Amino acid sequence: NLVALDIVHVKLNKSDFCAGQHRAVSNLTSLNLGKNLLSTIAVYQFSCMPKLEILDLSFNLIATLEEKAFHGLSHLRILRLTNNKLSRLHTNDFRWLPALEVLDIDENSIGSIEEGVFRKQKELQELRLGKLDIIYVINFNMIFYAVPPKLRYLSIDAGHGTNLQISPVMSAPNGSLVLHLNGDLLECRKTCENQFFKAVKVLKVNSQRFSCQNRFMVRYFPNLESFEYHTHIDKVSLRYTGISTLRHLKRLKLTNLNFAKQTDPAMIFHNLSKLQILVLSNCRFTFLTKSMFQNLTSLRVLRLYSASPLLLLDGVFDALPSLTIVVFDKVDFRCDCKNSWLLTWAERSIHIQVIYLQRQECVWHYRKLNFLSTMERLCQTDVEYLCYLGTALTISFLMATAVGYNFGRWPFLVLFFRGRGWLERRIGQRRRRKRRGGLLYEDVEEEEEEEEEEEEEVQFDAFVSFSSRDEAWVLGELAPRLEEQGEPRLRLCLHNRDFEVGKGIVDNIAESIYKSRRTVCVLSRCYLRSDWCSLELRMATHRLLAEHKHRLILIFFDRISPFELSAFHRLAKLVRMRTYLDWPQDEAERVQFWERLRRNIAEGEVDAADGR
Numbered sequence: 001n002l003v004a005l006d007i008v009h010v011k012l013n014k015s016d017f018c019a020g021q022h023r024a025v026s027n028l029t030s031l032n033l034g035k036n037l038l039s040t041i042a043v044y045q046f047s048c049m050p051k052l053e054i055l056d057l058s059f060n061l062i063a064t065l066e067e068k069a070f071h072g073l074s075h076l077r078i079l080r081l082t083n084n085k086l087s088r089l090h091t092n093d094f095r096w097l098p099a100l101e102v103l104d105i106d107e108n109s110i111g112s113i114e115e116g117v118f119r120k121q122k123e124l125q126e127l128r129l130g131k132l133d134i135i136y137v138i139n140f141n142m143i144f145y146a147v148p149p150k151l152r153y154l155s156i157d158a159g160h161g162t163n164l165q166i167s168p169v170m171s172a173p174n175g176s177l178v179l180h181l182n183g184d185l186l187e188c189r190k191t192c193e194n195q196f197f198k199a200v201k202v203l204k205v206n207s208q209r210f211s212c213q214n215r216f217m218v219r220y221f222p223n224l225e226s227f228e229y230h231t232h233i234d235k236v237s238l239r240y241t242g243i244s245t246l247r248h249l250k251r252l253k254l255t256n257l258n259f260a261k262q263t264d265p266a267m268i269f270h271n272l273s274k275l276q277i278l279v280l281s282n283c284r285f286t287f288l289t290k291s292m293f294q295n296l297t298s299l300r301v302l303r304l305y306s307a308s309p310l311l312l313l314d315g316v317f318d319a320l321p322s323l324t325i326v327v328f329d330k331v332d333f334r335c336d337c338k339n340s341w342l343l344t345w346a347e348r349s350i351h352i353q354v355i356y357l358q359r360q361e362c363v364w365h366y367r368k369l370n371f372l373s374t375m376e377r378l379c380q381t382d383v384e385y386l387c388y389l390g391t392a393l394t395i396s397f398l399m400a401t402a403v404g405y406n407f408g409r410w411p412f413l414v415l416f417f418r419g420r421g422w423l424e425r426r427i428g429q430r431r432r433r434k435r436r437g438g439l440l441y442e443d444v445e446e447e448e449e450e451e452e453e454e455e456e457e458v459q460f461d462a463f464v465s466f467s468s469r470d471e472a473w474v475l476g477e478l479a480p481r482l483e484e485q486g487e488p489r490l491r492l493c494l495h496n497r498d499f500e501v502g503k504g505i506v507d508n509i510a511e512s513i514y515k516s517r518r519t520v521c522v523l524s525r526c527y528l529r530s531d532w533c534s535l536e537l538r539m540a541t542h543r544l545l546a547e548h549k550h551r552l553i554l555i556f557f558d559r560i561s562p563f564e565l566s567a568f569h570r571l572a573k574l575v576r577m578r579t580y581l582d583w584p585q586d587e588a589e590r591v592q593f594w595e596r597l598r599r600n601i602a603e604g605e606v607d608a609a610d611g612r
Contacts, residue, residue, distance in 0.1 A: 004030040012036035018048035030054040034080075040064045047072030058082035058104070071096045078102040082128075088112045095120050101150075102126040106157060109133050115142050124148040130157025130182070139165045140196065147196060149174045158183030168194045176201035176225075181210075188212040192220045204228040209238070216242040226251040244270045253279035260284045266291045276322075279303040281329070287311035294319045305329040309363045314341040317352075327355045333371050335364035340379035343372065460493040462553070462601045463516035465536040467526040470557055471496065474522060481594050488602050492520075506535070513539050518551045518601050524558040528568060541570060553600055554580035 005028060015038055028049050038060040046052060052073055063085035070076065076097050086108040094100065100121050106128040113135065118124065125148075132138070138156065140147065151173040162183045172195040179200045185208060192212040197220050208231055210217050218227060219242030227249060240257060241264070243249075249272055259265045265285065269275070269292055276298050282305055290313065293299070299320050304310075304327070311334050317323060333339050339362070346354040360371040462482075466474045474494065482490040493516050499508040509532075513519055519540035527533045544552045554574065565572045581597060584590050 001027055003027055004032075006032040008032060008035045010036060013038060015045055016042065018044060018046060026051060028052055032056040033060070035059040038062055039085075040066065041069040042066050043068045044071050045069050049073070050075065052076055054078045056080045057084070060084050062086060065090070065093045067092055068096065070094065073097055075099055080104045081108065083107040086110060088114075089117045090114050091116050093117060097121065099123055104128040106130050106155065111135065113138075113143055116145055117143055118148075119145045121148055123150055125150050126153040127151070128153075128155040130155070131159065132157065132162065132183075133159045135159060136161055137163045137165055141165070141167045141170055146171050147173055151177060153178045153180075155180040156182070158186060161185045162187075164188045165190065166194045166196050167191070170194060170196055172196050172199035175199075176223075178202040178204075180204045182206045185209045186211075186217070188217060188220075192217070194220075197221050198223055200224060202226040206230040208232045211238060216240055218242050219245050222246070222248075224249055228253040228255075229257070230255040231257060241267050243268055244272065247271055247274065249275050251275070251277040253277075253281070254283055255279075255281040257283045260286055269293060270295050273297050275299055277301045277303075279305075281305040282307050284308055285310060287313055288316050289313045290315050290319050293317070296320055298322050301325045301327070303327040303329060304331050306331045308332065309334045311336060312339055312342055314338070317345070323352055325353045325355065328357050328360050331360050331371075332368065333360060333362040335362040335369065335371075335374050335378065337375075337379035339371075340375045343375055458515055458517050459491070460498075460512070460516040461490040462518040462520045463493040463512045463536075463540075464520045464522065465527075465533060465540070466522040467524055467530050467533055469526040470522050470524055473557070478522070482598055482601070486594070486598055488598075490598065490601055505532070509536055510539060513543060518553055519543075520553045520555060520597075520601070523554060523556050523560065523571075525560065525564075527557075528560075528564075528571075537571065541574070551600070552578070553597070554578070555583060555597070556580060557583045 012033065013036070015033055029051055031046075031049065031052060031054070034056045035058075038057065039062060041057070041062060041064070043066050046055065050072055053075055055073070055076060055078070058080045059082065061084065062081065065086070067090070070079075070093075073096060077099055079094075079097065079100060079102070082104050083106075086105065087110060089105070089110060089112070091114045094103070094117065098120055101123050103118075103121070103124065103126070108131065110130070110132050111134045113132075118127070135158070138158065147170065149171075152175060154177065158181065160183070162185065164181075164186060166188070168191045177196075177199045179202070181204070183206075186205065187209065189212075192215075200221050201223060203218070203221055203224055203226070205218075205228070210229065210231075212220055216238045218224070218229070221227075222245070224246050225248055227243070227246065240259070240262065243252070244267060252272070252275055259268065262268065266289065269278075273295055275296055278296070278299055278301070280303070285306065287310070293316065296319065300322050302317075302320070302323060302325070307330075309332050317326070342357070346357055358372055361368040362371040362374055364374060464474060464478065475496075479492055479494065483492055493512045495508070495512070498512065499505075500511075513536070519536075521527070521533075521537055521540070540552050552574070562572070565575060581593065581600075584593050
């Protein structure tokens with residue numbers, strides 16, 4: 001009842017199972033003798049196992065297959081001879097295996113293949129052949145006679161400079177074929193177009209040169225659906241534009257190609273409208289552009305690997321409407337802001353999965369740095385951050401403007417008019433010096449005396465600063481008392497009467513203060529709330545500090561407590577440091593009030609006993 005038998009790793013050096021056997025081991029269908037020390041398969045070695053279907057002789061030291069070694073195995077489907085010492089395949093080595101479907105002779109240093117070695121394998125579906133060290137020509141017609149109609153997989157590990165020869169009239173398998181070719185130089189020097197190549201649907205090539213009549217051979221596989229090409233350093237220049245002729249291609253993997261030497265790399269992927277998976281591994285692209293992918297309308301997966309600095313131009317993926325996955329296996333980007341768009345694109349591409357971007361590096365002054373952090377530091381401008389920054393700066397500016405306007409507009413105006421007045425005086429002095437340049441010394445002295453007298457001349461004895469609500473008292477009592485009654489008669493400057501029509505209010509205030517010997521401020525609660533009154537008080541204070549001969553006389557028309565004055569720092573300081581007058585409520589005291597006020601304006605002397 002034994003069906004399967006595994007004898008592995010026992011250092012078996014002989015396999016004479018059928019020696020002296022006169023009957024079959026009828027039920028055995030699988031025998032594994034791998035990883036032993038077998039060196040020869042003798043005649044009738046397995047003839048007592050007529051039902052055997054699977055025979056594994058891999059990883060032995062088999063160098064010789066004697067004639068009729070597999071005699072009697074008419075039902076054998078799978079034979080594995082991988083990693084042995086076979087150097088020659090004879091014509092009748094596999095003659096007794098008509099049902100063979102899988103034959104693996106890979107990793108054998110085969111130096112000779114005799115004609116018709118696989119002629120009996122009509123059921124063969126998978127053949128792995130190699131390594132062909134010194135075989136320079138592989139003639140498919142010679143080793144097969146006719147290609148097995150059920151052949152689905154063919155792998156050939158060729159040697160140096162192997163020439164593939166296939167007759168144009170050679171038959172092709174009935175279905176699709178997977179072809180793997182490995183060798184330093186794979187060439188087809190005679191006939192390039194044949195039925196065998198047309199049957200290949202999956203082609204995997206590992207070769208430094210893969211050409212037919214000095215043209216990239218892939219163009220002669222018109223029905224390819226999957227193509228992998230791995231090459232070494234490209235010593236021989238080939239034009240890879242033949243890839244664009246593969247209109248049925250769905251999967252493409254290219255490794256170690258040098259597209260930098262191509263005259264028009266943008267044409268390589270043209271017309272591949274059915275391509276779904278594209279893998280570019282170290283293909284030495286200097287940059288990738290949108291035009292390279294413009295016809296890849298079905299591409300779903302893009303995988304990139306690049307050992308040389310790569311530049312992805314903005315919008316390179318816009319031509320790929322079906323793209324769902326982008327894998328960056330290992331890409332050395334350029335630390336160039338032209339690559340910074342990739343960060344925003346990866347963040348906003350909701351339907352596209354970007355894999356391993358955070359692991360990538362970029363080259364910066366012969367150093368490799370993390371790509372994401374370097375691009376963010378050098379180039380990226382986050383829109384949300386800019387909006388936040390712009391909003392914060394705008395709000396700060398508006399707040400600073402409001403605070404400055406509230407607290408600094410009047411000092412600024414005062415400073416402005418003081419500067420303008422100083423500038424006008426300086427200009428006037430220069431003009432006068434020019435006028436008297438030709439006068440005699442006596443005339444100059446007389447002109448300077450006249451100018452000093454003019455500078456000392458003023459138009460008013462006092463400028464009265466008051467609130468509009470106190471206007472009735474000023475016009476009804478203050479002005480008549482000082483201008484029309486008593487001696488000396490004073491000249492007062494009142495804004496509603498003496499301001500020049502058509503001139504700015506601020507200019508009128510400044511000129512009136514500077515044309516008056518004194519400034520009288522009638523302080524009330526309405527006065528403290530008035531911006532114009534505050535400006536008049538500031539200008540008078542500045543003149544008081546600049547010109548010590550100017551006097552500022554304060555009259556408290558309302559009873560204002562020190563607590564209320566504490567909010568007005570300049571005025572509170574003046575009250576603490578200078579004397580002032582109160583408007584008396586008693587009629588008897590008002591006569592003395594008017595006398596003191598007139599004397600202070602006229603003479604400028606305020607007795608300390610007059611104030612609080």
